[in-house]
Amino acid sequence: MKRKSTSTTGKKKPAAARATSARAVTLLIATRKGAWLMHGDAARKKWRVDGPHFLGHVVSQLALDPRDGRTLLAAAKTGHLGPTVFRSTDRGRSWKEARRPPAFAKAPEGEQGRAVDHTFWLTPGHRDETGVWYAGTSPQGLFRSDDGGVTWDPFSSINDDMQYRKWMGTVQDGTPDGPKLHSIIVDPRDSAHMVFGMSGGGVHESKDGGKSWRVIIDGMEVVEGFNFDRADPTFHDPHCVRICPSNPDRLYQQNHCGIYRRDGAGAWVRIGNNMPKKVGDIGFPLVVHPRDDNAVWVFPMDGTTVWPRTSPDGKPAVYTTRNGGKTWQRLDAGLPASQAWWTVKRQAMTGDTQDPVGLYFGTTSGELWMSRDEGRKWNCIAQHLPEIYAVEAALLD
Amino acid sequence: MKVLIPGALRSYTERGEVEVSGATLGALLAELDARYSGIRFRIIDEQDQIRRHIRLFVNGEQVRDLAQPLNAKDELVIVQALSGG
Numbered sequence: 001m002k003r004k005s006t007s008t009t010g011k012k013k014p015a016a017a018r019a020t021s022a023r024a025v026t027l028l029i030a031t032r033k034g035a036w037l038m039h040g041d042a043a044r045k046k047w048r049v050d051g052p053h054f055l056g057h058v059v060s061q062l063a064l065d066p067r068d069g070r071t072l073l074a075a076a077k078t079g080h081l082g083p084t085v086f087r088s089t090d091r092g093r094s095w096k097e098a099r100r101p102p103a104f105a106k107a108p109e110g111e112q113g114r115a116v117d118h119t120f121w122l123t124p125g126h127r128d129e130t131g132v133w134y135a136g137t138s139p140q141g142l143f144r145s146d147d148g149g150v151t152w153d154p155f156s157s158i159n160d161d162m163q164y165r166k167w168m169g170t171v172q173d174g175t176p177d178g179p180k181l182h183s184i185i186v187d188p189r190d191s192a193h194m195v196f197g198m199s200g201g202g203v204h205e206s207k208d209g210g211k212s213w214r215v216i217i218d219g220m221e222v223v224e225g226f227n228f229d230r231a232d233p234t235f236h237d238p239h240c241v242r243i244c245p246s247n248p249d250r251l252y253q254q255n256h257c258g259i260y261r262r263d264g265a266g267a268w269v270r271i272g273n274n275m276p277k278k279v280g281d282i283g284f285p286l287v288v289h290p291r292d293d294n295a296v297w298v299f300p301m302d303g304t305t306v307w308p309r310t311s312p313d314g315k316p317a318v319y320t321t322r323n324g325g326k327t328w329q330r331l332d333a334g335l336p337a338s339q340a341w342w343t344v345k346r347q348a349m350t351g352d353t354q355d356p357v358g359l360y361f362g363t364t365s366g367e368l369w370m371s372r373d374e375g376r377k378w379n380c381i382a383q384h385l386p387e388i389y390a391v392e393a394a395l396l397d
Numbered sequence: 398m399k400v401l402i403p404g405a406l407r408s409y410t411e412r413g414e415v416e417v418s419g420a421t422l423g424a425l426l427a428e429l430d431a432r433y434s435g436i437r438f439r440i441i442d443e444q445d446q447i448r449r450h451i452r453l454f455v456n457g458e459q460v461r462d463l464a465q466p467l468n469a470k471d472e473l474v475i476v477q478a479l480s481g482g
Contacts, residue, residue, distance in 0.1 A: 106443060
């Protein structure tokens with residue numbers, strides 16, 4: 001059933017919201033040991049594998065510039081070598097390294113500086129800002145490129161701000177493989193309106209292109225039982241924040257402490273409370289529908305006891321809501337019924353813009369799954385890849 | 398002076414041994430980067446620290462200071478530390 005999008009602004013629908021039924025999808029797969037492209041046919045039934053690219057590199061994300069349909073950026077490092085960004089302007093046929101990858105400013109003499117361990121997140125800028133890209137790193141930093149990813153500059157308003165540095169904490173305060181700045185969002189209606197998340201450190205918003213920022217954590221819960229101050233961003237761990245292309249006033253968030261929705265300037269509402277109690281609402285990825293701001297998909301994981309980070313009870317399933325989080329439905333047809341202990345990382349689940357929407361997720365065990373019908377039925381389309389870190393559905397020109 | 402390049406960095410140099418000059422280790426690495434763009438950042442971070450899993454040896458002795466003086470007959474070996482699994 002199709003629903004009308006509910007834009008509260010009355011502005012023209014962003015281009016990203018239009019269905020692209022005739023275009024073939026290419027999946028951009030980033031893994032712990034390299035990157036792969038999978039070129040689909042128009043029906044999304046046959047897939048041609050292209051790769052590995054950067055075999056042996058830890059690739060956090062592979063992203064397409066939707067403004068030209070051919071420029072790809074890959075955030076990469078190896079176990080021994082420092083981080084870099086590779087760039088292709090011919091759809092991945094050839095790659096060239098960024099001339100100046102994301103790097104923190106050199107600390108003054110006698111002071112302790114920070115060094116980027118890896119670039120974790122890549123976001124192309126607004127469609128009207130050709131060549132602009134944003135990057136989030138670990139340790140947490142925000143960077144911008146104005147030349148299509150060739151050179152990168154730090155956002156001093158975040159990276160050098162002592163309040164932000166306090167909220168970020170140290171390397172030991174972050175996730176097991178390093179604290180991450182992620183979910184960099186550019187409002188499709190307004191390039192100056194930006195949002196990002198910090199794991200840990202909360203969710204932050206700018207209305208002036210990143211010159212100044214404000215914290216948006218009202219309504220978000222913190223880990224129970226420790227008397228943590230909810231008003232302190234330090235104690236908030238958003239795992240994945242997404243904006244609705246059809247209604248950019250609406251954000252959804254998969255957090256360490258549940259699933260949330262935020263409308264306009266309002267507080268976050270924990271819509272994950274409506275998930276089945278046995279499954280809970282802990283997880284990492286979250287996908288929004290390109291044309292329906294009430295439709296969302298999540299992939300719950302086991303966040304009990306020591307946080308096994310596996311599918312709950314070894315039974316993987318996607319959950320969806322079609323009414324903004326009031327109710328949720330389990331979507332597991334085609335997925336293993338038992339003894340499947342993998343999960344899905346925050347960047348490893350995505351959707352395309354076709355009608356019906358195609359959904360894709362890559363697992364920690366190196367399998368790639370897809371659904372051509374918005375999650376009703378799932379098929380495994382690749383196995384035996386390295387641990388999958390990120391999956392993007394791109395439309396190459 | 399002679400610089401031995403580990404396999405992981407030969408995508409930059411396309412060979413295992415190059416000739417590069419520099420009065421100090423830092424100057425030599427700058428010259429190396431001028432010739433093979435991007436190679437320095439893979440082994441030295443933005444705070445001018447040798448990366449955690451990289452080791453540099455001059456004439457068989459490990460060096461950690463980019464100000465280390467060098468002369469034309471020295472030999473620099475860049476090594477991936479025996480770490481990881």
